[in-house]
Amino acid sequence: MSAATLDDVTVRFRGQTAVDGVSTELRTDCITGLLGRNGAGKTTLMQLLTGHRVPTAGRVRVFGADPYENDAVLSRVCFVKESQRYPDHFRVCDVLSSAAMLFPDWDEDVARSVVADFDLPRRRAVKKLSRGMTSMVGIAVGLASRAPLTFFDEPYLGLDAVARQLFYDRLIADYAEQPRTVVLSTHLIEEIGDLLEHVLLVDRGRVLLDEDAEALRGRALTVSGPTAPVDTFATGRRVLRSEAVGAYTRAVVETPSADARATAVAAGLSCERTSLQQLVVALSQPATPDLQETLR
């Protein structure tokens, strides 16, 4: 089942195509990582799905309906964005009480405990908070909203490593307690890699990858050893990335077959799991068709 669908959706700004014929769906009760380089179109996609923008062409459906100016749909959608503005006089407690009125599934206990975990001063004006503390307010709203469809657009700006880990831990715990559809857009792939169940990778407005995260993790093997056996192993396979130091080579190789690891080990090569970040970086760059070519 899908919480939202995009059907051949295009968004053009003056002279700029931000989203280019995208068709995809957001699976219900799944944490999807919306990944891509700067300017790839991630925020524009989220704006479409949260009714903040209409497409130039194509069809957007959220819970089966057009989200644009649709209160019934939008009350079930929470969009935590990096650039969120609040009225000047709003204190942390005002943001939370307004959000409580906006979201029918609001959970005050969750709000209280996130605020306590982050040690947020409830009565301080939001405009007097630090950058990281402002991000914490957004995270508290996103988690406590318990919205069936929640978007976090780079929610960690200004957060230190401890606070980011707290966010990931809270998200996982809360998601386990009440599964819902979560979209996380971030550049910190290494940190959130293990959280993701699905990956949507976009590049220049197009979908580069729309795949189950577990399947993706099994899609490539990082092999290293003397260049000759690495080269032999890579023959006939797609090399996503390769680095040579002297007579030694380390390569990320696409391995559709499950017995590839055994083949590599039999050839005396070391094998490592390829991280999601390595895969995303490799897939976001032009493919290396031939290892020999890379090595020359």
Ligand SMILES: Nc1ncnc2c1ncn2[C@@H]1O[C@H](COP(=O)(O)OP(=O)(O)OP(=O)(O)O)[C@@H](O)[C@H]1O
């Ligand atoms: N209002 C706008 N007017 C003109 N161009 C825009 C507008 N909004 C976005 N764009 C352009 O559309 C493209 C996609 O932008 P978008 O903000 O969706 O990217 P992004 O993947 O979220 O980037 P980042 O990771 O840097 O936040 C970029 O080239 C951007 O310059």
